[in-house]
Each structure stands twice: as structure tokens, then as C-alpha cells.
Amino acid sequence: MKLEIVKMAFESLLTNKTRSFLSMLGIIIGVSTVIAVFAIGQGAQQAVDDQFQGLSANSILGYGNEGKNRKL
Numbered sequence: 787m788k789l790e791i792v793k794m795a796f797e798s799l800l801t802n803k804t805r806s807f808l809s810m811l812g813i814i815i816g817v818s819t820v821i822a823v824f825a826i827g828q829g830a831q832q833a834v835d836d837q838f839q840g841l842s843a844n845s846i847l848g849y850g851n852e853g854k855n856r857k858l
Contacts, residue, residue, distance in 0.1 A: 799806045
């Protein structure tokens, strides 16, 4: 029974070549888009982390209601 189902699936793929190709193309484009967006997000996060590491961590300036700089 399972062999018949597999045989029928392959016959369906071969008879509908255009539909099969477009389905595979959609899956490939979708997966590659998700991977690209994830990679861009990771790269942006790494760039922000690198910029924060370059900042001096000795003091923090805070702005109060009066607009004066105060060292913390």
C-alpha cells in the first residue's frame, strides 16, 4: 500500500512538472529569504555590539530636568 502511494506521488510530480517546479521554487525562495533576514539581523546586532564595546564605560552622563550634565 505504501509503495502504491509513493508511486502515485511520483507519477503526479512527473505529470505536473510546471506545478512541481513552481512549488519547489517557492519553497527555495522562502527558505533562502528567512536565512538572509536572520543573517542580516545577526550582522546588525554584532555591529551594534561592536559600537557599544568601543564606548568608554568609565562614566555615564545623565540629563536631568534642568538640562545640566551630571557625572554618575
